[in-house]
Amino acid sequence: xxxxxxLLSDSHKHKDKYKEHxxxxxxxxKEKSKHGNSDxxxxxxxxxxxxxxxxxxxxxxxxxxxxHKEKRKEDKVSQAGAIRHFCILGKMQLDxxxxxxxxxxxxxxxxxxxxFSLLFIFTLLEWEEERYTDGVKWKFLEHKGPVFxxxxxxxxxRVKFYYDGKPMRLSPEAEEVATFFAKMLDHEYxxxxxxxxxFFKDWRKEMTAEEKATITDLKKCNFTEMSEYFKAQxxxxxxxxxxxxQKIKEENERLLQKYGYCIMDNHKERIANFRIEPPGLFxxxxxxxxxxxxxxxxxxxxxxxxxxxxxxxxxxxPGTKWKEVRHDNKVTWLVSWTENIQGSIKYxxxxxxxxxxxxxxxxxYETARRLKKCVDRIRAQYREDWKSKEMRVRQRxxxxxxxxxxxxxxxxxxxxxxxxxxxxxxxxxxxxxxxYPENEGQEYVVEFDFLGKxxxxxxxxxxxxxxxFKNLQLFMENKEPDDDLFDRxxxxxxxxxxxxxxxxxTAKVFRTYNASITxxxxxxxxxxxxxxxxxxxxxxxxxxxxVAILCNHQRAPPKTFEKSMQNLQAKIDAKKDQLSDAKxxxxxxxxxxxxxxxEKTKKxxxxxxxxxxxxxxxxxxxxxxxxxxxxxxxxxxxTSKLNYLDPRISVAWCKKWGIPVEKIYNKTQREKFAxxxxxADEDYEF
DNA sequence: TGCGGTACTTAGAACGAGGTAT
DNA sequence: ATACCTCGTTCTAAGTACCGCA
Numbered sequence: 001x002x003x004x005x006x007l008l009s010d011s012h013k014h015k016d017k018y019k020e021h022x023x024x025x026x027x028x029x030k031e032k033s034k035h036g037n038s039d040x041x042x043x044x045x046x047x048x049x050x051x052x053x054x055x056x057x058x059x060x061x062x063x064x065x066x067x068h069k070e071k072r073k074e075d076k077v078s079q080a081g082a083i084r085h086f087c088i089l090g091k092m093q094l095d096x097x098x099x100x101x102x103x104x105x106x107x108x109x110x111x112x113x114x115x116f117s118l119l120f121i122f123t124l125l126e127w128e129e130e131r132y133t134d135g136v137k138w139k140f141l142e143h144k145g146p147v148f149x150x151x152x153x154x155x156x157x158r159v160k161f162y163y164d165g166k167p168m169r170l171s172p173e174a175e176e177v178a179t180f181f182a183k184m185l186d187h188e189y190x191x192x193x194x195x196x197x198x199f200f201k202d203w204r205k206e207m208t209a210e211e212k213a214t215i216t217d218l219k220k221c222n223f224t225e226m227s228e229y230f231k232a233q234x235x236x237x238x239x240x241x242x243x244x245x246q247k248i249k250e251e252n253e254r255l256l257q258k259y260g261y262c263i264m265d266n267h268k269e270r271i272a273n274f275r276i277e278p279p280g281l282f283x284x285x286x287x288x289x290x291x292x293x294x295x296x297x298x299x300x301x302x303x304x305x306x307x308x309x310x311x312x313x314x315x316x317x318p319g320t321k322w323k324e325v326r327h328d329n330k331v332t333w334l335v336s337w338t339e340n341i342q343g344s345i346k347y348x349x350x351x352x353x354x355x356x357x358x359x360x361x362x363x364x365y366e367t368a369r370r371l372k373k374c375v376d377r378i379r380a381q382y383r384e385d386w387k388s389k390e391m392r393v394r395q396r397x398x399x400x401x402x403x404x405x406x407x408x409x410x411x412x413x414x415x416x417x418x419x420x421x422x423x424x425x426x427x428x429x430x431x432x433x434x435x436y437p438e439n440e441g442q443e444y445v446v447e448f449d450f451l452g453k454x455x456x457x458x459x460x461x462x463x464x465x466x467x468x469f470k471n472l473q474l475f476m477e478n479k480e481p482d483d484d485l486f487d488r489x490x491x492x493x494x495x496x497x498x499x500x501x502x503x504x505x506t507a508k509v510f511r512t513y514n515a516s517i518t519x520x521x522x523x524x525x526x527x528x529x530x531x532x533x534x535x536x537x538x539x540x541x542x543x544x545x546x547v548a549i550l551c552n553h554q555r556a557p558p559k560t561f562e563k564s565m566q567n568l569q570a571k572i573d574a575k576k577d578q579l580s581d582a583k584x585x586x587x588x589x590x591x592x593x594x595x596x597x598x599e600k601t602k603k604x605x606x607x608x609x610x611x612x613x614x615x616x617x618x619x620x621x622x623x624x625x626x627x628x629x630x631x632x633x634x635x636x637x638x639t640s641k642l643n644y645l646d647p648r649i650s651v652a653w654c655k656k657w658g659i660p661v662e663k664i665y666n667k668t669q670r671e672k673f674a675x676x677x678x679x680a681d682e683d684y685e686f
Numbered sequence: 687t688g689c690g691g692t693a694c695t696t697a698g699a700a701c702g703a704g705g706t707a708t
Numbered sequence: 709a710t711a712c713c714t715c716g717t718t719c720t721a722a723g724t725a726c727c728g729c730a
């Protein structure tokens with residue numbers, strides 16, 4: 001365990017302190033286990049205890065000593081599992097040592113085992129030292145650079161653009177931008193005023209002087225022929241022969257093989273997004289002031305390459321140059337460029353299955369688990385702070401309560417007019433909440449109604465504690481609707497405070513923590529031993545859904561939802577008919593058997609019985625599917641599954657109930673969570 | 687203390703491959 | 709064979725967090 005906190009710490013400011021603890025802890029640990037009465041205390045707990053002035057006990061009593069000892073061993077091995085997963089450092093001996101360590105980790109082998117553990121630990125420390133001091137992310141990085149968007153192909157001359165009813169030939173530059181608009185013609189974006197205004201303004205910039213003089217009104221532009229042409233093209237693509245499709249597939253595969261991987265520290269790693277974003281019209285989410293603006297084509301001259309000095313640097317396309325080549329091993333990106341809409345930087349980075357992303361992910365959940373250990377104290381603290389004399393402390397405490405209870409996002413401030421008007425906790429405005437001293441039989445109800453990330457609406461009515469309610473009234477006094485609710489607070493202040501409560505604690509850790517703990521608790525509650533696998537998976541999905549609801553992960557109901565629901569219902573009805581038929585047949589077979597009493601009829605009865613059983617099972621499966629789908633209409637499960645739920649909880653659940661992990665995670669997800677699949681056994685506790 | 691800049695995670699929608707029903 | 713549907717994959721926008729500077 002203490003290994004992990006050392007390995008996981010990338011705050012090197014505290015390096016020496018960590019070292020000190022580490023040695024102390026190790027000694028203590030070792031001595032105790034030698035005498036066989038180790039009273040296990042998680043060193044990571046201890047480490048933060050000093051800092052936090054924690055007063056609570058860790059709950060270990062004489063009785064569960066042994067259990068703790070067991071737990072410690074398991075933890076050690078499972079942590080080692082993940083460490084091993086990430087340490088495939090060349091042909092390092094680590095793996096061998098690991099095997100030996102596991103093999104020896106049996107009663108009676110203590111001494112040898114400790115010896116190997118020690119060796120193991122020193123190697124890891126060395127590895128850590130070498131690799132991660134001062135935020136170094138890698139030592140060697142080689143890649144082939146990005147794949148650029150294909151150049152623009154002018155339209156065939158028969159496809160015409162009309163202005164004011166008259167055909168008009170456009171310059172290639174103006175034509176390209178026009179095709180972007182034409183391709184979106186069916187989308188409601190193109191009816192929005194802001195979109196049209198932004199598009200037209202940027203389009204005109206690409207026009208020649210004559211075009212500019214002629215084309216002065218977007219309403220007079222007719223893009224339908226272009227639009228039809230692209231629709232035909234996409235139809236043609238769909239109708240291509242198998243061979244042609246195969247050829248395209250092969251070409252894609254070739255590109256993937258060549259550009260889709262990099263070498264980072266002796267490992268070939270998959271790159272997430274090696275293709276540069278093609279030009280087009282910017283589509284923001286929600287009411288975005290910049291929707292419709294032209295997203296420029298990215299050229300090699302815009303590109304910054306990052307790789308190691310001793311690697312083979314990627315070549316720019318013939319006749320071009322990179323903007324810059326740098327060798328910064330304190331960052332993880334391979335390629336970057338500045339985007340022209342917001343002026344923000346875009347990156348090419350590694351796939352979630354890569355070591356660098358996986359370790360970070362693991363670390364994220366370990367931080368959330370540390371929060372679990374001190375969340376009671378933090379909750380007690382913010383409740384105390386509701387009474388503070390200082391306004392800023394009260395605001396901080398109420399905001400933190402919302403973040404904890406409702407899993408709200410932090411809410412950084414945003415530049416006005418640059419993005420859609422969305423908020424998170426710290427940026428809530430008075431207009432986003434309503435207070436009801438009494439509502440539907442409940443006291444002190446707060447009604448939230450605001451647009452959050454991606455302009456997804458957050459609507460919730462929650463009863464809160466009287467103190468919170470009174471505080472909110474106070475915060476809202478003498479304010480306009482568009483004033484900040486928490487005028488003495490921002491994310492930076494909040495996070496600074498959280499940092500003092502626990503090392504590595506930020507607002508978003510609460511989301512991770514609450515999501516994961518909810519999954520674990522829901523799984524415990526919903527899973528029953530005697531259910532079959534589909535029913536268990538329904539339970540899993542329900543637990544997942546509880547988290548998605550907590551985190552407000554919504555989706556637009558699929559366009560074909562009603563219809564596909566009807567189809568499913570039809571299937572269920574058909575299955576029901578089939579079942580009653582089968583039952584009838586069984587009955588008559590039974591009657592038959594009563595009379596004839598020969599082997600053949602007996603067998604027939606048995607067969608019919610089996611058929612009924614099979615159909616019943618199928619029916620049940622369909623019904624479960626229908627329930628699942630209905631409940632999922634507007635809820636997106638993917639985001640929480642991918643970003644908030646400690647995968648080890650799911651892996652442990654699968655192992656405990658004998659569910660193949662493939663039923664829960666698809667191939668990509670299994671790749672992303674390989675570390676967890678390696679690491680967690682059925683007893684894993686978040 | 688605020689601000690701009692940077693790096694990285696989280697997000698829903700669009701797209702498209704491939705399986706199933708007809 | 710074709711239409712349709714589902715699910716996985718890709719895309720890229722929109723967040724969080726933190727740093728260095730004035």
